Amino acid sequence: MIKEKDLLGLRNISxxxxxxxxxxxxxxxxxIMRDIKKVPTLRGKSMATLFFENSTRTKSSFEIAxxxxxxxxxxxxxxxxxxxxxxxxxxxxxxxxxxxxxxFVMRHGASGAPHFLGRNTKARIINAGDGMxxxxxxxxxxxxxxxxxxxxxGNLTVTILGDVAxxxxxxxxxxxxxxYGAKVRVVAPETLIxxxxxxxxxxxxxDVDKALKGADVVNVLRLQKERQSSGLLPSLVEYNxxxxxxxxxxxxLKDDAIIMHPGPMxxxxxxxxxxxxxxxxVVDEQVTxxxxxxxxxxxxxxxxxxxxxxx
Amino acid sequence: xxKFIEKAVIMDEDQMDRALKRIAHELLEKNKSLDNAVILxxxxxxxxLAERLKKTIEEIHGIVVPIGVLDxxxxxxxxxxxxxxxxxxxxxxxxxxxGKKIILVDDVLYTGRTxxxxxxxxxxxxRPELIQLVVMVDRGHRELPIRADFVGKNVPTSKREKxxxxxKEIDGIDKVIIKESIEEDE
Numbered sequence: 234m235i236k237e238k239d240l241l242g243l244r245n246i247s248x249x250x251x252x253x254x255x256x257x258x259x260x261x262x263x264x265i266m267r268d269i270k271k272v273p274t275l276r277g278k279s280m281a282t283l284f285f286e287n288s289t290r291t292k293s294s295f296e297i298a299x300x301x302x303x304x305x306x307x308x309x310x311x312x313x314x315x316x317x318x319x320x321x322x323x324x325x326x327x328x329x330x331x332x333x334x335x336x337f338v339m340r341h342g343a344s345g346a347p348h349f350l351g352r353n354t355k356a357r358i359i360n361a362g363d364g365m366x367x368x369x370x371x372x373x374x375x376x377x378x379x380x381x382x383x384x385x386x387g388n389l390t391v392t393i394l395g396d397v398a399x400x401x402x403x404x405x406x407x408x409x410x411x412x413y414g415a416k417v418r419v420v421a422p423e424t425l426i427x428x429x430x431x432x433x434x435x436x437x438x439x440d441v442d443k444a445l446k447g448a449d450v451v452n453v454l455r456l457q458k459e460r461q462s463s464g465l466l467p468s469l470v471e472y473n474x475x476x477x478x479x480x481x482x483x484x485x486l487k488d489d490a491i492i493m494h495p496g497p498m499x500x501x502x503x504x505x506x507x508x509x510x511x512x513x514x515v516v517d518e519q520v521t522x523x524x525x526x527x528x529x530x531x532x533x534x535x536x537x538x539x540x541x542x543x544x
Numbered sequence: 545x546x547k548f549i550e551k552a553v554i555m556d557e558d559q560m561d562r563a564l565k566r567i568a569h570e571l572l573e574k575n576k577s578l579d580n581a582v583i584l585x586x587x588x589x590x591x592x593l594a595e596r597l598k599k600t601i602e603e604i605h606g607i608v609v610p611i612g613v614l615d616x617x618x619x620x621x622x623x624x625x626x627x628x629x630x631x632x633x634x635x636x637x638x639x640x641x642x643g644k645k646i647i648l649v650d651d652v653l654y655t656g657r658t659x660x661x662x663x664x665x666x667x668x669x670x671r672p673e674l675i676q677l678v679v680m681v682d683r684g685h686r687e688l689p690i691r692a693d694f695v696g697k698n699v700p701t702s703k704r705e706k707x708x709x710x711x712k713e714i715d716g717i718d719k720v721i722i723k724e725s726i727e728e729d730e
Binding site for chain 2: 267
């Protein structure tokens, strides 16, 4: 049971809730693997995706998860909607809500936008990425993948490599993993490390080789290329040389360590093509697990009654 | 919440054991061969019963029938009206269901809704040759046109009563008891 009406981040969610999501995702993954990828569980339930930023995997992953569970999913194409005529976020959502939408999956460039919408709708909200704040379902699917491959999260050393300052993926990973007592290392050029990072309970490195040594998991973040034009990086080639994950650097990890990337990848910048194809790369499996985790969440948030209804 | 008090023991350990042995014989009599069969236990109490049936068939006939576990919660017809969501477990069928003789096992047959959900979930995994149903107790009051092929014991009940099949693996004891609601007395 998700206690709050909305799933906005992993910062304010309990390990009991995370455990239940990850446990429910296991039978959901079985459904993805079978011939008939559909169960009637959420028949008659309606949800909508509201993406104010571009997305391939998150948006289609939610849509596919909804379909496998027999929920009806509407995708609002923001670029061709009345948002372009100046309709506000709340009015847009309420318009869909009065048509019967019970849950919104929302991505927005502004941190806190889903929180704001959640206070103004009866429908439940799942944050699919808000600005530089959180991307909780990516955090959950990363944790599912780590737990599936490496076991108890509390025993793991996880190195997050890349643009931590601007990464909502990093923040959701850090909030989630530190709850379980995992050792989280963060490594990036100093211009891409936010000042208050130690307060989140992580070890901050500026030497890539030291940060990778002996880790169970490396989670490579996408370098947003616009960071170079804003003067935070000298050049992409130089970033690749000093911070990119190469097969040589992979050897510093534990022998059975796994390599993760939330996608989309900049091959040859933060990750080399041969590292993506490495036998211990789980990048593609992360995407499959993403559908399973989102199915679990939709089941928990759309099936049965919410905490508010019971009280 | 309704309260129930125990009224009588309907089956003891020996009777349950004999019922399973009889069903093992009947299964072979009806099917002639169990070469292509799979026993599927419905969570929770169908699972240990399925294991016992497998063992009994092995002891009597020397045939090893593969076994699987079915979780029907994703197929329930009352999901959106339940106040507490059920915990979803894995469905595990090591050999698949396509072209197989499915021997479905549950503890009590009542409204038939669980079996309807089980049938839907099996058919979504492939097209079996046939599905037969084994239950320890059939207590009547069907709400759907569903019947069992093999029954441990038929027990006529009223709707105010409740049947509990207790199993050593889960409850520490083997017995079937009938309970009665005391709500109306209060």
